Amino acid sequence: MKRIGILTSGGDCQALNAAMRGVVKGLSHSVDDLEIYGFYDGYKGLIYGNYRLLTSSDFSGILTKGGTILGTSRQPFKLMRVPDENGLDKVEAMKHTYHKLNLDCLVILGGNGTQKTANLLREEGLNVIHLPKTIDNDIWGTDITFGFQSALNIATDTIDYIHTTAASHNRVFIVEIMGHKVGWLPLHAGIAGGADIILIPEIPYNINKVVEAIDKRTKQGKGFTILAVAEGAISKQDAKLSKKELKAKIKKSKYPSVSYEVAALVEEKTGREVRVTVPGHMQRGGSPCAFDRVLCTQLGAAAAQAILDEDYGCMIGMVNGRTERIPLEEVAGKLKTVDPDCQLIQEAKQIGICFGD
Numbered sequence: 001m002k003r004i005g006i007l008t009s010g011g012d013c014q015a016l017n018a019a020m021r022g023v024v025k026g027l028s029h030s031v032d033d034l035e036i037y038g039f040y041d042g043y044k045g046l047i048y049g050n051y052r053l054l055t056s057s058d059f060s061g062i063l064t065k066g067g068t069i070l071g072t073s074r075q076p077f078k079l080m081r082v083p084d085e086n087g088l089d090k091v092e093a094m095k096h097t098y099h100k101l102n103l104d105c106l107v108i109l110g111g112n113g114t115q116k117t118a119n120l121l122r123e124e125g126l127n128v129i130h131l132p133k134t135i136d137n138d139i140w141g142t143d144i145t146f147g148f149q150s151a152l153n154i155a156t157d158t159i160d161y162i163h164t165t166a167a168s169h170n171r172v173f174i175v176e177i178m179g180h181k182v183g184w185l186p187l188h189a190g191i192a193g194g195a196d197i198i199l200i201p202e203i204p205y206n207i208n209k210v211v212e213a214i215d216k217r218t219k220q221g222k223g224f225t226i227l228a229v230a231e232g233a234i235s236k237q238d239a240k241l242s243k244k245e246l247k248a249k250i251k252k253s254k255y256p257s258v259s260y261e262v263a264a265l266v267e268e269k270t271g272r273e274v275r276v277t278v279p280g281h282m283q284r285g286g287s288p289c290a291f292d293r294v295l296c297t298q299l300g301a302a303a304a305q306a307i308l309d310e311d312y313g314c315m316i317g318m319v320n321g322r323t324e325r326i327p328l329e330e331v332a333g334k335l336k337t338v339d340p341d342c343q344l345i346q347e348a349k350q351i352g353i354c355f356g357d
C-alpha cells in the first residue's frame with residue numbers, strides 16, 4: 001500500500017503532465033494498492049486541503065498535454081513562514097494535510113522557489129521528492145530541467161519567423177526571450193535562431209558595442225540585424241547599481257522591458273528602424289517536445305523507484321545523461337547560471353556573435 005501526494009507549483013511549463021504520468025505509471029507498475037492524491041494549484045491545495053483522489057484514467061492521454069492537470073500558483077517561499085490573511089500558519093497547515101492523509105511521500109514538481117519550500121517541508125519531517133521543472137533551466141544540480149527544450153523550440157521558431165520579415169525590410173529586430181535572471185534560454189535560442197547579437201544577464205552589455213556590431217553588419221552589406229535579448233539582460237552601468245537602486249530605476253523607467261530600452265538607444269545611435277517582438281508566455285505553452293517527453297518519462301520513473309526504495313528528501317536530476325537522486329539540502333537555494341567563459345559562448349563569439357561586451 002502506498003499513499004502519494006502530488007502537486008505542481010510555480011509557473012507552468014510544457015511537460016508537467018508527462019512527468020506526473022511517469023511517476024504514477026512507474027508506481028502502479030509495481031504497487032497493487034496505490035492511492036494518489038492530487039493537490040490543486042500547487043502548495044495552495046496542500047495548505048487549504050484542496051485535493052482529489054486521482055485514478056489511473058487521470059494520467060491516461062496526458063503525455064502530450066501542455067500545462068498541468070492539477071493547476072498551479074505562485075506561493076513565494078519567503079512568505080511561507082508568514083501567516084495568511086486569516087492568521088493561518090501555512091507550514092503547519094501543510095503538515096496537517098500530509099498527516100491527515102497519512103501520505104508516504106509528497107512528489108513536488110516545480111522550479112527554484114518550489115524547491116526551497118520542498119526542502120523546508122523535508123526539514124519539517126515530511127517525505128518529499130522534487131522534480132526540476134522550469135523553462136529557465138536554472139536549477140542547480142541537474143544538467144537540464146524539463147520545459148527548457150520545449151520553450152527553446154518556440155523561442156527558436158520565433159527568431160526564425162522574424163528572420164524573413166527582418167531581411168525583407170532591412171530592419172533591426174529584437175526578440176525578447178524569457179529566462180528570468182539567467183541566460184540559458186536566450187543563449188541557446190539565439191544561437192539556434194542565428195541571432196547576430198545575444199544579450200544575457202551573465203554578460204552585462206555596453207550599448208556602444210551593440211551599436212558597433214550593427215554598424216559592422218551594415219558596412220558588410222547586411223541590411224538586417226537580429227538581437228536575442230534576455231528578459232533579464234542588464235547594461236554594464238545598471239549592473240553596478242545595488243538591488244534597491246536597480247528596482248527603483250526599473251519602476252521609474254518609461255520602457256515596458258529592457259528590449260524597448262535597447263531598441264530606443266539603438267534607434268537613437270544608428271538612425272535605424274528597430275522593432276521589438278516579445279513572445280512572452282507563448283514560450284511556456286503548447287505540447288512538450290519529444291525531448292521533454294523522454295526526459296519526464298525518465299525522471300518520473302526514477303522518482304517512482306526512489307519512492308519504492310523509500311529514499312526521500314531528494315531532487316531527481318539528470319547528470320551526464322543519467323537520472324540521479326540529489327539531496328535537497330545540497331541544492332535548495334542555489335541558482336545555476338551561464339558561465340560567461342564557457343565553451344559555448346567562446347564558440348559563439350568565434351563565429352562572430354556579439355554579446356555586447
Ligand code: F6P
Pocket residue numbers: 011074111134135136178179180181231284
Ligand atoms: O520561471 C519561468 C518564467 O516563465 C520566467 O522565464 C519568467 O520570468 C517568469 O516565469 C514569468 O512569470 P509569470 O508567469 O508569473 O509572469
